[in-house]
Amino acid sequence: MQINLTGHHVDITEPLKGYVENKFERLERHFDHVIKVHVILSVEKLRQKAEARIHMNGADVFADAVHEDMYAAIDGLIDKLDRQVLKYKEKRQSHRGTPTKTVVEGETVSGEPDEEALH
Secondary structure (H helix, E strand, O other): OOOEEEOOOOOOOOHHHHHHHHHHHOOOOOHEEEEEEEEEEEEEEOOEEEEEEEEEEEEEEEEEEEEEOOOHHHHHHHHHHHHHHHHHHHHHHHHOOOOOEEEEEOOOOOOEOEEEEEE
16 A cells, blocks of 8 residues: 655654554555555644545545644544445445355255255
């Protein structure tokens, strides 16, 4: 996963960068198809804002969070993104469908003999 971190009116320090990277590892544990993440941290007067856009296989997810503390804004952002990524993952898995059994010359696909074919 590639993380692109940008700051508007805020300096991105090493501890802040490490904190963001550590938090985004949580998303990768839930869903490993995350390709690229673009994070923007900005300060407007007393508001600390964190925004992120995640590029995944088949979808893009966007979220933002505002708080008085930058670390709290990042935590809120991660919580929102985590919910969205899990929702996308569940939706993707539910669209796969359930496997169906087909009878081929008295045997099911699993290779076990069909009960009706034995009688």
